[in-house]
Amino acid sequence: MHSRVGIRILAGALAIGAAVTLSGCGATSADENNSGHGARITVGAHDTVENRILAQVYGQVLADHGYLVDYNEGVGDRAASIAALQSGRVDLVPETSGELLYAIDAAAFARSDDDIEEALPEAVESIKLRVLEAAPADKAVAFVVTEDFARNRQVASIGELAYFADDITIGADDGFQSERYGPGGLLSVYGVVGFDTRDLTDGGGTATLGALLTDSVQVAVIPAASPSILRNNLRVLADPKNLITAQNIVPLVNLTGDSPDVHQIVDPVSAVITTEELRVLNERATASATPSPETIAREWLVGKGLIRE
Structure with missing residues (x-):
């Protein structure tokens, strides 16, 4: 090999x-x-x-x-x-x-x-x-949502986004479209399709958190080890099918x-x-x-x- x-x-x-x-x-x-x-x-x-x-x-x-x-x-x-x-x-x-x-x-x-x-x-x-x-x-990336969103939508994993994908916007950096965990992977691995995307280039920083906390985006793709997850009590969506490489x-x-x-x-x-x-x-x-x-x-x-x- x-x-x-x-x-x-x-x-x-x-x-x-x-x-x-x-x-x-x-x-x-x-x-x-x-x-x-x-x-x-x-x-x-x-x-x-x-x-x-x-x-x-x-x-x-x-x-x-x-x-x-x-x-x-x-x-x-x-x-x-x-x-x-x-x-x-x-x-x-x-x-x-x-x-x-x-x-x-x-x-x-x-x-x-x-x-x-x-x-x-x-x-x-x-x-x-x-x-x-x-x-x-x-320290891979993670799909994160607010606690309110997770509770109201009863969502705990990436695949569950498929049930309401038409209603959500995913915020991520401008390379998201070509990543394995981007739109193509979300469709092929989890059947998640129909969402909008928004480019956020600060790696989970102030702009990303502001968009997520004000509901401008409902899901953000940020580093799994980001301190923003702790500070804002964000929920990391589970990835049981390994869409994201460990x-x-x-x-x-x-x-x-x-x-x-x-x-x-x-x-x-x-x-x-x-x-x-x-x-x-x-x-x-x-x-x-x-x-x-x-x-x-x-x-x-x-x-x-x-x-x-």
């Missing part, structure tokens, strides 16, 4: 070679808070606040277990971060499962979180990398970063990062005081009992 690996983004990255050895990364210890024994590990981040927060979450828990952690917050786009992992310039980068799978293998067909989780290890192994356990947090948070590591010790430290942290918790972290990032990603991650980790104060 992966003969076409790297066609989209990885041709240059594959030429860089295997990851350098991370001294001591595989060491284990009975002392669970010093298993790193001072080994150095570098955590990279893409250029978004959310990804920097996640990088700090993983980095700080590794530091709490005895690793010397460096951060590279300018690792660049996906192609650049994969090259950095392969060269050993970074050892771990928070990634997005569905996007990562399709970047490596454009012919992949997995859509659900379970199917992507099954397909992803083989795909990343083909480029000499590994993935750790995926977090439950899904995009779970997953740590991507180089070969030496794939040690039992790193698994033992990082996997339990990922297990706690749900979509709801990711919204909480993003909400903190938009607070008026604008705390740093480092502070947001530390407060969250301490609050969850994942690192010592």
Whole structure:
């Protein structure tokens, strides 16, 4: 299936070679808070606040277990971060499962979180990398409605929009028409047809929320991890047929970063990062005081009992 690996983004990255050895990364210890024994590990981040927060979450828990952690917050786009992992310039980068799978293998067909989780290890192994356990947090887009709309229309899932699609307007960015979850997908997967659309290009920001809360649109397509969902008590419509490709948070590591010790430290942290918790972290990032990603991650980790104060 992966003969076409790297066609989209990885041709240059594959030429860089295997990851350098991370001294001591595989060491284990009975002392669970010093298993790193001072080994150095570098955590990279893409250029978004959310990804920097996640990088700090993983980095700080590794530091709490005895690793010397460096951060590279300018690792660049996906192609650049994969090259950095392969060269050993970074050892771990928070990634997005569905996007990562399709970047490596454009012919992949997995859509659900379970199917992507099954397909992803083989795909990343083909480029000499590994993935750790995926977090439950899904940062794909979501179809959201107000609580009043959900209650009055008795709607809980995307497919139920079919019963009154002629009466609704869906607000989304200008790429919605061509997306798999756009009008064509809504019709073929759920039989939803006849609705109007309105272009809203602020990614679930003020304009989108204003349109939704004033009933200018009845359904909005926004990031599932948007803090707007928390602030406005919005309802996320269920997607049981996987119209939207799952995009779970997953740590991507180089070969030496794939040690039992790193698994033992990082996997339990990922297990706690749900979509709801990711919204909480993003909400903190938009607070008026604008705390740093480092502070947001530390407060969250301490609050969850994942690192010592």
